[in-house]
Amino acid sequence: MNRRLTRRALVRGTTAAAGAALAARYLGAAPEARAATVVPNPDTLFYGVYWEPVNLDPHAISDWGSRWMLDNIYEPLVRYKTKQVGGQTLGTTEVEPHLAESVQVSKDGKTFTFTLRQGVRFHSGDPLTADAVKYSINRMLTVNLAPASLVSKYMDQNSTTVVDPRTVRVTLRATCPFFLELMAATDTGAIVNPKTVEAHGGIQPGKANDWMTRNTDGTGAFKWGQWTAGQQFELLGNDQYWAGPPKLKRVEFRVLPDFATQLLLLKRGELDIVYHLPPDMTTQLMGNPDISLGRDGGIGVHQVYIQNKLKPFDDVRVRRAMIYAIDPYSINRAAAFGLATVTHGMLPTSLEDVMPSLWPYSYNPDKAKALLSEAGYPNGFSVPIAYNAGNTEREQTAVLVQAQLKKIGVDATIQEIPWGTFVNNYTDGKMPLFVLSGLELPIVDNYVNSYFNSKNAGAKGNRNFYDNPQVDRMIDQLLGTTDPAARKQLLMRMQQTLNADAATVPIYDSLLMYAHRSWVKGWTLFPSGNWYFYPVEKRA
Amino acid sequence: MSGFVWRRLLAVPPILIGITLVTFVLLHTVPGDPARMYLGESAQDPQVLAALHRQWGLDRPLPVQYVTYLGNLVHGNMGFSIHSGQAVAKDLAHYLPATAELSLVSFVIAVVIGVPIGVLSGARANSATDHVSRIGSLLFLSMPSFWFGLIVIYIGYYLLGWLPSPTGRLGMMDIPPPAVTGLYTIDTLLARDPGAFWRAVSHLLPPAFTLALPSLGLTVRLVRTSIVEVLSQDFVRTARSKGVAARGVLYRHALRNALIPTVTVLGVQFGLLFSGNILVETVFAWPGLGSYLVQAIEWLDYSAVIGCTVLIAGLFVGVNVLVDFTYAALDPRIHYG
Numbered sequence: 001m002n003r004r005l006t007r008r009a010l011v012r013g014t015t016a017a018a019g020a021a022l023a024a025r026y027l028g029a030a031p032e033a034r035a036a037t038v039v040p041n042p043d044t045l046f047y048g049v050y051w052e053p054v055n056l057d058p059h060a061i062s063d064w065g066s067r068w069m070l071d072n073i074y075e076p077l078v079r080y081k082t083k084q085v086g087g088q089t090l091g092t093t094e095v096e097p098h099l100a101e102s103v104q105v106s107k108d109g110k111t112f113t114f115t116l117r118q119g120v121r122f123h124s125g126d127p128l129t130a131d132a133v134k135y136s137i138n139r140m141l142t143v144n145l146a147p148a149s150l151v152s153k154y155m156d157q158n159s160t161t162v163v164d165p166r167t168v169r170v171t172l173r174a175t176c177p178f179f180l181e182l183m184a185a186t187d188t189g190a191i192v193n194p195k196t197v198e199a200h201g202g203i204q205p206g207k208a209n210d211w212m213t214r215n216t217d218g219t220g221a222f223k224w225g226q227w228t229a230g231q232q233f234e235l236l237g238n239d240q241y242w243a244g245p246p247k248l249k250r251v252e253f254r255v256l257p258d259f260a261t262q263l264l265l266l267k268r269g270e271l272d273i274v275y276h277l278p279p280d281m282t283t284q285l286m287g288n289p290d291i292s293l294g295r296d297g298g299i300g301v302h303q304v305y306i307q308n309k310l311k312p313f314d315d316v317r318v319r320r321a322m323i324y325a326i327d328p329y330s331i332n333r334a335a336a337f338g339l340a341t342v343t344h345g346m347l348p349t350s351l352e353d354v355m356p357s358l359w360p361y362s363y364n365p366d367k368a369k370a371l372l373s374e375a376g377y378p379n380g381f382s383v384p385i386a387y388n389a390g391n392t393e394r395e396q397t398a399v400l401v402q403a404q405l406k407k408i409g410v411d412a413t414i415q416e417i418p419w420g421t422f423v424n425n426y427t428d429g430k431m432p433l434f435v436l437s438g439l440e441l442p443i444v445d446n447y448v449n450s451y452f453n454s455k456n457a458g459a460k461g462n463r464n465f466y467d468n469p470q471v472d473r474m475i476d477q478l479l480g481t482t483d484p485a486a487r488k489q490l491l492m493r494m495q496q497t498l499n500a501d502a503a504t505v506p507i508y509d510s511l512l513m514y515a516h517r518s519w520v521k522g523w524t525l526f527p528s529g530n531w532y533f534y535p536v537e538k539r540a
Numbered sequence: 541m542s543g544f545v546w547r548r549l550l551a552v553p554p555i556l557i558g559i560t561l562v563t564f565v566l567l568h569t570v571p572g573d574p575a576r577m578y579l580g581e582s583a584q585d586p587q588v589l590a591a592l593h594r595q596w597g598l599d600r601p602l603p604v605q606y607v608t609y610l611g612n613l614v615h616g617n618m619g620f621s622i623h624s625g626q627a628v629a630k631d632l633a634h635y636l637p638a639t640a641e642l643s644l645v646s647f648v649i650a651v652v653i654g655v656p657i658g659v660l661s662g663a664r665a666n667s668a669t670d671h672v673s674r675i676g677s678l679l680f681l682s683m684p685s686f687w688f689g690l691i692v693i694y695i696g697y698y699l700l701g702w703l704p705s706p707t708g709r710l711g712m713m714d715i716p717p718p719a720v721t722g723l724y725t726i727d728t729l730l731a732r733d734p735g736a737f738w739r740a741v742s743h744l745l746p747p748a749f750t751l752a753l754p755s756l757g758l759t760v761r762l763v764r765t766s767i768v769e770v771l772s773q774d775f776v777r778t779a780r781s782k783g784v785a786a787r788g789v790l791y792r793h794a795l796r797n798a799l800i801p802t803v804t805v806l807g808v809q810f811g812l813l814f815s816g817n818i819l820v821e822t823v824f825a826w827p828g829l830g831s832y833l834v835q836a837i838e839w840l841d842y843s844a845v846i847g848c849t850v851l852i853a854g855l856f857v858g859v860n861v862l863v864d865f866t867y868a869a870l871d872p873r874i875h876y877g
Contacts, residue, residue: 046712054625062579145588146579206591213625228716229624229634230827231708254707256825260690261706264698270705270712420572420840427576459576459586 039519040269042538043249048262048274052233052255056216056224058190059139060208062146064439067186068531072235072251074218075099076189077114077133078180080442080528089535090296091526093350093442095184099128099191099219109175109482114168120242122193124217130162135194137170139203147187150446154179177482178443185441186530193217221246221534231255235533247522247537266291266515272538273516273523278392279337285515292518296525297341297509299348299447302393302437304385304401304505309465310432317375319502322433323361324368325408326401328507335396340508346452346498348509350527351444353491360499368408380409386434387414388422394435397507401435427459436463437510442528444491449475452498466503548861552854557610559853563846564606572840574598578622596620609846618850619843623835628847631832636851637722638709639828642821643813645748650755651806658763662798663790665768673760680757686819689750693823696746704742708825714739747824751817755809762805766798773797800870807863811856 053066058074061067079098082089097103100114120128137160140148154176161169172179183189192212197203200211216224221241225234235251254271256262263281265271269290277285285291304326312318328342341349344356372380385401387394395416402412412433417425425431440447450461453475457465474494481487512525522535575592593599597608612619618628661673696703705711709724717727717736724740770776771794779793818830829848836844 041713052624054623206588226715228827229626229631230638230831231710231716252712254712254825255827256707257822257831258825261693261823261825264693265705265707268698268705270707418570419838420574420577421570423576424572459589 039538039540043247045248045251045520045533045536045538046270046272047251047253048256048265048271049253050255050257050259050262052229055208055213057143057208057212058187058192058218059136059143059147060145060213061187064529067529069224069233069235070190070216070218071186071220071530072222072533073216073220073224074186074190074192075220076184076186076191077116078103078184078189080184080526080530082524089522089524091524091528091530093181093299093352093527095180098184103180105180109177110172112170112172112179113163114170116166116168117242118166120219121240122196122217122219123223123238123240124193124196126193126195128191128219130165130168132194133168133191134160134162135197136191139192139197140188140190142203142205143208144206145208147185147190150441151176151179151182151188175480175482177479177487178445181441181443185528191219221532222251225250241534243534246534248533251533266517269517271517272520273514276511276513277515279335279339279511279513280392282339282513282515283337290518292516292520294512294514294516294523294525295339296512296527297348297350298439298512298529299351299442299527300438300440300510301343301346301348301504302336302340302397302507302510303343303435304397304507305426305431305434305436305463306502306504307429307432307463307465308467308503309429312375312377312381313432315375316500316502317371318377320361321368321371321375321408322405322505323502324364324371325410326404326505326507327363329363330404331397331400332508334400335393336508336511339513340511342508343506345495346504346506347444347447347495348440350509351442351447353444353488355492355495358492358495358499361502365404365407372408372410377409380405380411382411382413383432384415385412386417386422386425386431387436388419389416390419394437397435401433426463429458429463429465439510439512439529445475445479448494449479452503464503466501468497468501471497471501545865548864552857552861555857556850556854560610560613560846560850561606563849564609564842567840567842567845568602570840574622574840574842577839577841609843613850618847621836621841621844621847623839623841623844624832628843631844632829632847632851634722635827635829635832638826639814639817639821639830641723641725641744642748642751642817642826642828643810645744646752646755646813646817647806647810649748649752650759650809653752654756654759655763655802658760658802659767659790659795659798661760662764662767662771665764670764674764677757677760680753681761682757683753684819685750685753685817686823688753689747689820689823692746692750703746704739706746706824707743708827709740709743711739711743747820747826750824751813751820755806755813758809759802759806762802763798766801767794770794770798796870800867803863803866803870807859807866811852811859814852814855 051065053069054063055061055066056070058070061070075098077098077100078095081092081094081096083092099117099120101117102115104113114133116128116130116133122128138157141152141155141157144152154172154174155170159170159172163169196217197209197212201209221238222235223238225236227233232255233253237246237249239245259277259281262271262274263277266274282293285293306313306319306322308314332338332340332342343349344359345354347354349356372378385398387398398414402414405412426434450456452466452471453462454467454472456462457467471494474490478487478490481490512529514523516523519538519540521537521539524532524535575589575596575598578592579588597605616629621628621631624631657673661670664670693706697706710716714736717724717731717733720727720730725737725744728737728740776789776793779789817828818834821828821830829852833845833848836848
């Protein structure tokens with residue numbers, strides 16, 4: 001029921017989990033909804049959510065709810081491409097020009113020249129100019145909150161120059177092989193209207209702009225509509241959009257903290273789409289001709305984190321024993337009803353150059369036992385395993401892990417911890433084992449750097465407190481390498497080392513899952529997690 | 541009487557201060573850092589974190605933080621909510637009307653239905669009516685209301701289609717009325733929109749009824765017991781022997797005396813309706829204080845949690861003071877002063 005979504009909070013359940021679980025069992029007998037012949041309200045999409053955006057200032061956000069709204073309101077110079085697979089449109093992790101018409105990259109990979117698309121206007125009517133682009137990039141760097149955290153080491157206020165009214169050049173201090181991918185993010189790359197920002201308080205270092213946290217002026221296909229906190233908010237179609245007006249006139253979001261309620265409304269056809277119903281409810285929708293399920297692996301791993309510095313997990317044999325003892329397939333069946341993709345490796349499957357064939361482990365309790373004896377624990381040990389209260393997917397996982405560890409003599413006690421304390425405990429490295437999933441940018445450099453660099457232990461993303469100087473060096477090397485063959489080679493060696501070190505127990509790729517009425521067409525899943533309503537329409 | 545009023549009112553501020561102290565201490569014993577929650581996990585730059593701690597005063601010793609908070613509170617500043625990004629006072633003003641509307645209507649349902657049934661049941665003790673009402677009230681009292689809410693939604697909305705969609709205060713297509721009081725039933729009338737008024741009422745009644753059931757059951761049982769007890773007392777026998785009609789005995793003599801214990805309990809119940817409807821709010825997507833408080837607790841949103849607690853406690857204390865005054869009105873033998 002958490003209404004503010006952070007990356008790792010994304011796949012969370014409701015606090016009324018008891019109610020939801022009960023309802024799920026009880027609603028299991030529900031008859032199928034009557035098939036509708038006409039599409040009701042064809043130009044309005046009704047979206048059931050359990051969260052709300054926190055803030056609408058793109059350069060200051062850190063939660064997914066806000067990001068999903070801003071995906072449709074503000075636009076970056078480049079954006080993630082789509083591809084056609086078997087007649088289906090899928091998002092990719094590659095970028096293409098968007099507000100820019102073309103991008104030229106210098107040979108050394110440090111200078112980027114963007115030629116702007118013509119005829120683009122902000123919602124207020126002002127045209128998009130090269131000055132606005134420079135202003136936006138410099139504002140993002142000055143505000144210096146989450147959206148700036150990854151690019152700020154490559155650029156400063158002097159990096160961006162206006163060549164002519166249609167051309168902007170960015171010169172980086174050092175090579176950044178994923179600069180365009182970073183700028184494709186809705187928050188980091190958002191182009192704001194300088195006139196509007198200056199008219200409402202201007203740029204404040206280290207802070208969001210108060211006016212902009214509740215009001216918007218972007219170039220996107222939708223504008224921000226009415227927002228009644230705790231209840232509803234809306235996106236309104238922008239008829240003046242540069243690529244033509246969107247097919248939907250309105251996207252109406254209704255805040256429904258209880259998943260059971262969302263499910264009933266979807267079955268009755270009052271809601272058009274819901275995001276991430278618990279898997280047990282999703283399975284009830286399978287085979288329903290009025291409802292389509294969309295799912296994909298996100299950039300993240302649902303995993304059992306191991307605090308590598310705490311005894312007995314400072315011994316690599318014990319960590320390997322954990323991987324041998326835990327069966328990801330049975331957890332997929334129980335916690336995700338078999339809908340997820342089991343991860344064979346330390347990195348999410350859809351990242352660049354991820355090689356599942358390198359994974360040396362499989363479920364093998366005997367081997368796990370042998371490894372434990374070798375490490376000096378022939379009779380196992382006792383350990384707590386934690387998850388955040390209210391998340392049924394993680395709870396299920398913890399329960400199964402407990403049962404599986406029992407088979408190798410490890411006595412795990414399950415701890416259910418409220419979210420705030422949970423975050424605090426894992427950033428401080430206080431929990432030896434805990435279940436968590438997340439969604440990250442589709443940039444392999446960013447992923448390995450935040451999850452496995454010893455410099456980022458704790459708060460910055462390395463929650464396993466994994467520490468291998470050899471891997472640190474490989475990460476530094478990767479961050480400066482642009483040649484694809486060299487990167488592939490480097491990533492292969494890195495994955496071999498990470499696998500051998502067994503820093504964590506991967507289970508499956510974070511599950512992106514939507515259920516929508518079959519009359520909703522054009523909804524596209526992106527591994528990066530973006531939501532774009534521009535191509536969406538409702539028709540029979 | 542006025543001396544009593546003043547003494548009662550003077551007791552309120554110390555109670556509220558005590559509540560802020562307890563909440564403050566409890567919140568700070570929970571391990572966690574609101575600044576970390578605010579920044580999100582990807583931007584945990586120690587410098588930014590430290591800057592936020594300074595900005596919010598979290599780097600100062602706890603007693604200093606507490607005194608600062610109290611000082612601000614006296615000036616009407618309840619602080620800033622990290623999970624909503626708004627001033628806490630503004631949030632409370634937004635969420636309170638939804639809870640108030642729901643609680644008031646539930647309370648009215650509980651009293652208007654509960655008292656007559658209790659009287660009837662007590663006057664005809666051990667009759668068939670009495671047995672039915674006693675079993676019914678026991679059922680209402682013991683049934684978890686969120687579970688009953690799920691059944692109401694499943695049967696009334698999903699299967700039969702008689703009830704409106706469980707989408708909170710309004711239906712899918714409805715737009716909130718212009719905010720005047722924040723109570724939709726009143727705002728829609730002020731906007732002279734009878735259609736919207738009926739939609740607001742139809743969305744309000746199912747959760748209000750669900751929420752009212754336990755209080756309703758309790759009211760029936762209390763009134764019944766008191767009536768049975770009062771009817772066996774000497775003054776009732778006297779009234780009867782003087783030839784007062786049965787109705788007159790019941791309503792003029794017995795009910796008034798029977799209501800005194802009931803009012804005490806109902807006062808507490810009214811306070812509980814304000815604070816105890818989190819699960820019902822969740823099931824019916826009712827955007828009230830309960831949902832807001834749960835959010836605030838999850839996010840270690842100190843100011844929002846204390847603000848909410850103080851508001852609910854204030855309402856509770858206020859109702860209790862009112863209850864004390866009601867005694868005097870109900871029973872002339874009770875004198876204050």
